[in-house]
Amino acid sequence: MATTPAGRHIRNPQGTGGRLRADILAAAGRILESTGSDDAVTLRAIAREAGITAPAIYAHFADRDAIRRTVIEQTFTQLATVLTTAADTEHEPVARLHVVCHAYLDFAARRPHHYRLLFERHRAARGADAGPAAPDVGSIVGADAFGVLLQAADSCIRSGASTAVDPVASATRVWVGLHGQATLQASLPWFPWPPADRLATDVVRRMADLR
Template sequence: MKDTASTTDTPAPGTRKQARTRNRRGEGGRLREEIVDAAAELLDETGDEHTVTLRSVARRVGIAAPSIYPHFPDQPAIMLAVVRREFAHLQSCLRTAVEQADDTPRSRLLAVCHAYLDFARGHPERYRTMFGGLWVPALGDSSVTEEDLASLGADSMLLLIEVLDDCVTAGLATSDNPVADATALWVGLHGLAHQRAVSAAFPWPQDIAERVITSLAHLTDS
């Protein structure tokens, strides 16, 4: 596929690496990870997925652009790999929060929600790419499929449903549809994460996260 954004590439000072040492046989996976690392770095630096082109990524890694093709057929495939890795990172953060929380359903639910908000605050550019519509691949015009996109974040949503359902089972939430209410809770968390990012000067109440979580999860006072 033609690298349509390549004409806008302007080498930034210090971004070009020396020619990369060729991998030994069996080390092709290392180059693949370096390509994904480079794309993520460019995204962090610019906040614009259009700067992540085959040429800019190749320049960052220190390889020729055609060397990318054995690993990724096009730019959307690189971006999909970046986004998949970030969703895996998010899932790891949420799982760790559950494991470190007090052994009560309410604590686990609150831990998952706060870990989600912390992830959004700590990785703003990647979060915007994952959830904010920054990256919208052209289906049918790239290697990325609708199924690829539909699966993104599924594990994290299942975890949110799980911890909310545990609260319902324990009599700590009055939700009669944990799947729908977990979806509503995620929408609320995403909205809060987005507004905190774009309205940093707003005098947010200190307990705004708890208010959002308690209301949308239908938590009881007990």
Template sequence: MTATADHPRTHGNRRGEGHLPRGEILAAAAELLDSGGDGRAVTLRAVARRAGIATTSIYPHFPDRQALVLAVAGQAVAELSHRLRTADEAGGDAGQRLHTLCRTYLDFAHRHPGRYRLMFAGLGRPIAAVDGEVTPDDPVNAGGEVMRILTAALTACAAAGQCTSSDPAADALALWLGLHGLAHQRAVAATFRWPADIAQRVVVTLGRLGAV
């Protein structure tokens, strides 16, 4: 059964023993965000209650709230990166793949608004400013993968003659800013009647594409 705020997870370990895997603690924190919470909802006490363990059981994995928040934010960025890589491998020509990548990005932000907001509040810097190798021990740098995927997609579009970009890295940054702005505004102005093709307008304009 999926855990809810009223029905926390139950496990074979007795409360307080501290044997819950790190990944399940992170999953409990993500569930708090997905159930409508924001970054303030991710406290050690709330996550422990959600996971069905004592707060002290979290300390072997995360020494304080900041460490937990950073890990949750890094995990969210890593999940977004994975979804983008999967979307990029789905096929189609370069322009179609770029559109698919952008729809995937916006869909993640729409389906997981709490995690999406925490990605920026938790990491303390935008995805575009993060660089380096992506490793499980350094989840913050997972953000660099998002920009690498977008840059590679724009490079492929330019090589295929489907966009006019002469600087894919700079245009990928502009495109990300557009996607992030749209994702944020959709979240804070949910009742606004956005044009049905607003996402395509952002992608075509900032990606320097022709209509695909």
């Protein structure tokens, strides 16, 4: 959907397929951010926000779940980009792990509704035929984002900065700690939390078995 200089949305011309698909996804993202509710992201609401008719959506997405899955995949890709950019700023293994983890928490804080969607709807994102468990971490949705964390944890082990022996287990523990901090601080803002940076540093040090 196009926007006028005054900020007023106008309908897209018919037949703009690639742009229309992007507009549908952007509309779904705006609804999610403005309402904070995945349930509010309906086909009718998306069509209204994008300035199109609901049937036009079916040329690009089979149903609401298909849109949700794509939003999840896009958000994980954006998270991976943020983490990779952070990792590239540091070369020392421990500093790199910390900067990646702080970037993760910053992403979760800046985009809380998208972050929550990543995990609330993760089963839908894996698809109906994925089975009860993914065979390896490389096959899950979000593998690229986890991969950045895994590489950082592995570098700490290889350098001797961590006493851990299994990089996947180490990265998983760190991820659990980060997710716990991100979700609890969002859910319980009134709790007397210590400063977020200090808490994150302590969580990472303990979960990664840093010396």
